[in-house]
Amino acid sequence: MPEHRAPKDGLILAINAGSSSLKISLYRRTDGHATSPGHGAVELLLTSSITNISSPPASFTFQLASHKEGREAKKESVDGIKDHAAAFSYFLDHLKNESRIDRESIVHVCHRVVHGGDYYEPVIIDSESYHHIENLSDLAPLHNGAALSVMKSAIESLPKASSIAYFDTTFHRSIPLHIASYAINPEVAHKRGLKKYGFHGLSYAYILGAVGHYLQKDTSSLNLIIMHLGSGASLCAIRNGQSLDTSMGLTPVSGLPGATRSGLVDPSLIFHYTNRAGRITHDPHQAVDVRVTQAEQILNLESGWKALTGTSDFGEVVKNMQEHLQHQGATQGRDVVDWQSEAKWKLAFDLFVDRIVGFVGSYYVRLGGKVDALVFSGGIGEKSVELREAVVRNAECLGFQLDEAANAKVGEQEGVAVNAGKRADTSRVLVCRTDEQLEMAKECALEEKFWQ
Numbered sequence: 001m002p003e004h005r006a007p008k009d010g011l012i013l014a015i016n017a018g019s020s021s022l023k024i025s026l027y028r029r030t031d032g033h034a035t036s037p038g039h040g041a042v043e044l045l046l047t048s049s050i051t052n053i054s055s056p057p058a059s060f061t062f063q064l065a066s067h068k069e070g071r072e073a074k075k076e077s078v079d080g081i082k083d084h085a086a087a088f089s090y091f092l093d094h095l096k097n098e099s100r101i102d103r104e105s106i107v108h109v110c111h112r113v114v115h116g117g118d119y120y121e122p123v124i125i126d127s128e129s130y131h132h133i134e135n136l137s138d139l140a141p142l143h144n145g146a147a148l149s150v151m152k153s154a155i156e157s158l159p160k161a162s163s164i165a166y167f168d169t170t171f172h173r174s175i176p177l178h179i180a181s182y183a184i185n186p187e188v189a190h191k192r193g194l195k196k197y198g199f200h201g202l203s204y205a206y207i208l209g210a211v212g213h214y215l216q217k218d219t220s221s222l223n224l225i226i227m228h229l230g231s232g233a234s235l236c237a238i239r240n241g242q243s244l245d246t247s248m249g250l251t252p253v254s255g256l257p258g259a260t261r262s263g264l265v266d267p268s269l270i271f272h273y274t275n276r277a278g279r280i281t282h283d284p285h286q287a288v289d290v291r292v293t294q295a296e297q298i299l300n301l302e303s304g305w306k307a308l309t310g311t312s313d314f315g316e317v318v319k320n321m322q323e324h325l326q327h328q329g330a331t332q333g334r335d336v337v338d339w340q341s342e343a344k345w346k347l348a349f350d351l352f353v354d355r356i357v358g359f360v361g362s363y364y365v366r367l368g369g370k371v372d373a374l375v376f377s378g379g380i381g382e383k384s385v386e387l388r389e390a391v392v393r394n395a396e397c398l399g400f401q402l403d404e405a406a407n408a409k410v411g412e413q414e415g416v417a418v419n420a421g422k423r424a425d426t427s428r429v430l431v432c433r434t435d436e437q438l439e440m441a442k443e444c445a446l447e448e449k450f451w452q
């Protein structure tokens with residue numbers, strides 16, 4: 001940590017290294033009277049994102065908060081960005097050219113780190129914490145290495161700022177032992193840390209706060225089923241404001257399928273898929289030299305929508321499915337839907353809905369049927385009218401009801417949490433625009449020890 005005192009109104013750069021994207025926001029710490037709703041302790045100065053990092057060309061956006069109403073975000077397609085470190089340096093160049101913000105006034109850089117292992121508190125990056133995160137890279141092969149490469153670059157390019165890691169796993173610390181444990185030899189499990197950790201925790205923490213605010217309820221009394229559906233997708237059952245269960249496990253590959261991830265499969269499937277499952281492979285797409293086996297490569301990078309349809313963009317899956325509606329039902333009675341067949345779009349869509357609904361049912365029971373809201377979030381959850389409709393229709397027997405008009409207009413509505421359901425009393429259906437960067441920045445701004 002740099003030796004100087006952090007000015008109370010210093011700048012916080014918050015960086016979210018997702019599996020296929022880098023999302024960055026810059027904030028100023030305030031005295032608690034922020035101008036934008038939901039921000040509290042910080043004021044937003046700018047946002048930027050680099051998406052499609054793993055399937056170039058990447059797409060770059062940059063928007064100053066002061067220009068939000070007056071000017072469209074700058075958007076461009078960039079060929080050269082192939083990893084998260086390159087994406088971050090592209091952002092830094094833009095910061096210099098496109099804004100009057102002095103890099104030197106950045107006091108803290110918050111990094112979303114997906115796997116924290118047994119680290120549960122945010123930690124300033126030094127050689128010990130860096131190596132702790134590095135040692136966990138094998139357990140989050142699409143994430144920790146990418147976050148570390150950005151940290152390295154931040155430490156070099158912003159030497160006056162301290163880098164602080166915020167962990168996805170922290171939020172799930174409350175999962176009871178019998179839910180977090182796998183039915184394997186407990187000694188091996190303990191020695192090797194083999195248990196359910198759960199991820200997307202910064203997102204769930206943010207959504208919990210935002211939904212509490214929207215429903216005007218204390219978060220400690222909220223029961224929610226939240227879906228974070230993006231390139232990586234998971235659900236979380238929240239009981240009395242705490243994570244009770246979540247669909248990802250030891251690693252982010254478990255639970256729901258994702259852009260390139262298989263989600264839950266029979267654990268022995270992989271040995272029937274390939275007889276080289278245990279061999280180490282070196283994936284050229286990895287940001288740092290992460291050791292992954294062929295098995296991990298297949299399940300993390302060669303599965304999901306990409307494997308089923310050829311695209312890792314779920315928006316494309318939905319669009320194509322609608323264009324080929326005549327193939328509806330074509331998957332029934334068939335053993336194989338080959339990727340050249342137009343029926344593949346509907347297969348991918350239906351498969352995703354099926355897995356989501358399976359978890360919703362399970363979590364509804366776990367919460368004893370007392371659910372304040374079913375909440376959609378993440379790129380797919382926030383943008384896909386069709387996916388929300390399909391999930392809610394399948395969950396009608398649990399009391400959830402869609403308001404078609406409200407669902408169709410979610411994108412036009414202001415606010416962090418938005419209604420998409422019919423029932424205004426219990427079992428609401430909401431959409432929440434999640435913001436992991438803001439969650440980190442708020443936590444950072446409120447942590448006095450970082451500002452002394």
Ligand SMILES: Nc1ncnc2c1ncn2[C@@H]1O[C@H](COP(=O)(O)OP(=O)(O)O)[C@@H](O)[C@H]1O
Nearest residue numbers: 018021230231232313314315378379380383384
């Ligand atoms: N209109 C849309 N309909 C369905 N899915 C969409 C739409 N727009 C974007 N998406 C999906 O959202 C994903 C990005 O979600 P996001 O949560 O931002 O990703 P990440 O996991 O990288 O943080 C895209 O890969 C795409 O699959």
Ligand SMILES: CC(=O)OP(=O)(O)O
Nearest residue numbers: 018019199200232252
């Ligand atoms: C944990 C995880 O899968 O994150 P993301 O969706 O950002 O890739």
Ligand SMILES: [Mg+2]
Nearest residue numbers: 018019230231
């Ligand atoms: Mg994400």
